[in-house]
Amino acid sequence: MGRNRKIDVWTFVSLGLLLLFGLFLIYPLVNLLRESVYSNGAFTLDAFRKFFSKSYYYGSILNSAKIALTVTVVSLLLGIPFAYFYSFFRMKGKKFLFVLVLLSTMSAPFIGAYSWILLMGNSGLITNFLKTLGLPSFSIYGFGGIVLVQSLKLFPLVVIYMNGAFRDIDNSLLEAAESMNCSGVKRFFKVIMSLTMPTILAAALLVFMRSFADFGTPVLIGRGYSTFPVLIYNQYLGENGADYHFASAISVIAVVVTAVIFIIQKVSTNKFKFTISALHPVQPKETKGIRGILMHVFTYFLVSIAMLPQLYVINMSFRNYNNSILRPGYSLINYQKAMEKNLIRSITNTLSISFITLAVIILIAVLIAYLVVRRSNLMNNTIDVISMLPYIMPGGVIGIALIISFSKSPFYLTGTIMIMVIALAIRRMPFTSRSATAAMMKISESIEEAALSLGASKFTAFTKITIPMMSSGIISGAVLSWVSVITEMSSGVILYNNRTITLTLSTYAAINNGTYGVAAVFATITTIFTVICLALYLKLTKMEDVRL
Structure with a gap:
């Protein structure tokens, strides 16, 4: 039946996702493989x-x-x-x-x-x-x-x-x-x-x-x-x-x-x-x-x-x-020192990078879920498999692959927030895509067909009917993805610089410098964000058998 489907907007969505994963995942991995077997232009x-x-x-x-x-x-x-x-x-x-x-x-x-x-x-x-x-x-x-x-x-x-x-x-x-x-x-x-x-x-x-x-x-x-x-x-x-x-x-x-x-x-x-x-x-x-x-x-x-x-x-x-x-004395001195060590920048970067990444993850995960469940074919199943590849890759591998691929023209992204977003979105996509796909499978296709029979377009049925019905699965996966994004370190430690430093990376830098009190401040604020995520998760899902 997949071969008999007409070319419509979903065909272009599939091609667009394939292009995205090809550019930001397959292309870097191919470059990584090439870099491993070529030195000074010679195979070795x-x-x-x-x-x-x-x-x-x-x-x-x-x-x-x-x-x-x-x-x-x-x-x-x-x-x-x-x-x-x-x-x-x-x-x-x-x-x-x-x-x-x-x-x-x-x-x-x-x-x-x-x-x-x-x-x-x-x-x-x-x-x-x-x-x-x-x-x-x-x-x-x-x-x-x-x-x-x-x-x-x-x-x-x-x-x-x-x-x-x-x-x-x-x-x-x-x-x-x-x-x-x-x-x-x-x-x-x-x-x-x-x-x-x-x-x-x-x-x-x-x-x-x-x-x-x-x-x-x-x-x-x-x-x-x-x-x-x-x-x-x-x-x-x-x-x-x-x-x-x-x-x-x-x-x-x-x-x-x-x-x-x-x-x-x-x-x-x-x-x-x-x-x-x-x-x-x-x-x-x-x-x-x-x-x-x-x-x-x-x-x-x-x-x-x-x-x-x-x-x-x-x-x-x-x-x-x-x-x-055991010794007396509580104060905000460590927080004052942290303010001098990029605390505001770290918080700003953490929030901006995580929310941009989360928006990208949710959008792509929902599209993948719909394509896999409602329009299953070779191309869409290939997209699903490719999106799951980072599940089995250490973060450092993805970080190095991205640097090799995007450290020169025409795709110079090294040292930018964009490359951090790309790395985090690639790494944490499987959490939300699996959750969204599971939620999509529970929605009867007859509900969308009823909307179409009443004059709604396919896009309207998808945005007004399907997405709201799978919202719980999207939210649970998204919250868990967001937690993993704000606590990510293995790929970020390779990609960051002073302009894109986050709370986790500031904690790591402070520990290396021996300023443990300042490191505790960065770690504490990260924990606070985690607690907020947990509160949102429990309020919105009300479930105890979560899938991470």
Whole structure:
């Protein structure tokens, strides 16, 4: 049927989107690949040979994979029981607990790393306290620290995913299992885990990808433990200037590695693919006795530890003394210093870049959703696949690709707000496009046909009928995209300059300069924006099984 459709406005929309993605995604990636195999105009694989000839380079892949795998396992071990207790039992303060879980996962990843430096760094609050007691302290630097910070940041993603999966389980299946003497722990592993395996794999992939691509945490607390994203950034800068050739080769390897991981997950998920409908949803039970106490202790202690870094950073932004809450003195001195360090410019840039990016994301995501669902054909499905490519790419890869492509005429964009918007829109498009597509699938095509039969044009039916009906999906995806945009660091750290600096990048710069109080101010304001996003999300969606 797609071949019989007449050329109309939607055909030109498809061609326009294809052109946009071709110019700002495919063209940069092709240039990245070309830069990796060409040096001084000659084809060469010397950059790849250099990478695989030194353990320092190829070892970074193994380090990142080791961290990501460990973080994934830890996040699943923490998140699945948390979600199980939350979904199957009546927890005290359930709504409050859910808000804390969302807030934990919506904050910027590097803020957690920075906070734990203040708490457990060489002169951290907890470190000094343990020293006074003569007790050994845990070093936040290196492999263990990265795993701790990332696990506390990412386990809430597992909670959110599994909460939705547990709510989809039909209670009659659990009752049938119990009638066959399959109850308690046995029922959990044999029935509940089997029914939610597709979601477990999806959550595991998301955690793995985010951990693998995280730049902020390892660059702050890695201390010599080299990871792939940090290696890409360091080699891009180079000791003697930007080394695009070698940085491009590493970036290509990064894309290949993440693509392989993504394919493995997809193949694994297909083996567990099935449909489940909760005609009789699980009714939460009362928590009684010691079991109830342990459930509450586990969930509230875990989310408190996850929230501790953010609360401590906010406190430190008002302190007169770095790394101490034991000495007296609260003031706005750090905020005054931040005003001298581009605070207003950082806020202005953050808001302007994020809102422009969000507008671009919403517009394109809605168009993609309509094309994929209502006008499915080879070209539109190709657009959908291309738009999802950044999902498996570290931010640094996209940043380097854009610099290589747009640092000379006729497309000189390096150092401008526009290139920041392009990078962020490309990276965060999948969040909103998936959410919008899911919302579009729930809208019956007969509703639009009824509008057409009453004399409305296709464009009018789309703008007046379809978009309002899919607004909840658009809003939920857009809010989550906006949070990820204002907390983005891995691509921005490559693309920014003093004129385009944002709150997250100002935080990073302040930490590098050792002005921790000023860094706390930038991080606090970023957290405030995150809380505002969360409040909007909860008010507009009223859902607890969000998809990030």
